[in-house]
Amino acid sequence: MKFSKRFFRSYTLLAILLVGAVLLLRAGYDRFQKSFYPLRYTEYVEKYAQEYHLEPALVYAVIRSESNFDADARSRSGACGLMQLMPDTFDWLQESQKDTYSEEDLFRPEVNIRYGCRYLSMMAERYGSLRTALCAYNAGSGTVDGWLKDSRYSADGKNLKRIPYEETQNYADSVLQSYDKYKKLYQL
Incomplete structure (x- = not known):
C-alpha cells in the first residue's frame, strides 16, 4: 500500500515536471524564433x-x-x-x-x-x-x-x-x- 502511494506520487510529480518543462521549452522556442522574426x-x-x-x-x-x-x-x-x-x-x-x-x-x-x-x-x-x-x-x-x-x-x-x-x-x-x-x- 505504501509502495503504491509513493510510486503514484513520484510519477505524478514527474508528469507535472515534464509538462512544465515542455511548456518552458515551448515558450523559449517561441521567443527564440521571434528574435529572428522581429x-x-x-x-x-x-x-x-x-x-x-x-x-x-x-x-x-x-x-x-x-x-x-x-x-x-x-x-x-x-x-x-x-x-x-x-x-x-x-x-x-x-x-x-x-x-x-x-x-x-x-x-x-x-x-x-x-x-x-x-x-x-x-x-x-x-x-x-x-x-x-x-x-x-x-x-x-x-x-x-x-x-x-x-x-x-x-x-x-x-x-x-x-x-x-x-x-x-x-x-x-x-x-x-x-x-x-x-x-x-x-x-x-
Whole structure:
C-alpha cells in the first residue's frame, strides 16, 4: 500500500515536471524564433499596411527579406532603406502624391515604409497574385510583364509557372516563408 502511494506520487510529480518543462521549452522556442522574426517600426508598418490594404505580416516579411530591418541598407544596385526602394521608383511614386522628398529620405523609416507599402500594394493590385506581385517588386514590373507574355514562364499570361531569375525566385520564396512565419508567431 505504501509502495503504491509513493510510486503514484513520484510519477505524478514527474508528469507535472515534464509538462512544465515542455511548456518552458515551448515558450523559449517561441521567443527564440521571434528574435529572428522581429516586429520593428510597428507604428509605421501598421499605419501604412492599413492605408494600402496590406497585411502587416506581409510588410514585415518584405522588410525582413529586403533589409533585415536595417534602415540604412543600400544594395549594390542602389536600392535604399528598409523596403529597398530604387530611387527612380521612389521618384515615380512621389509624382502622383505631389511629394518632394529627396533620395536621402529613403533612409527615414516612415518615408520608406509608406512608399514601399504603396508600391507593394500597386503590384498586388496589378497582378492579383501575391507571388507575381513579389516578383515584380523584386525584378520590376516591366520584367514580369515580359515573363507573363512568354509561354516558357506563364501558361495563362496572369500567373508565373516558372521564374527565370534565381534571385527573384529565392526572394519570392523567402518573403512567402517569412510571411507565413509572421502570421503564425504573432497571429497577424
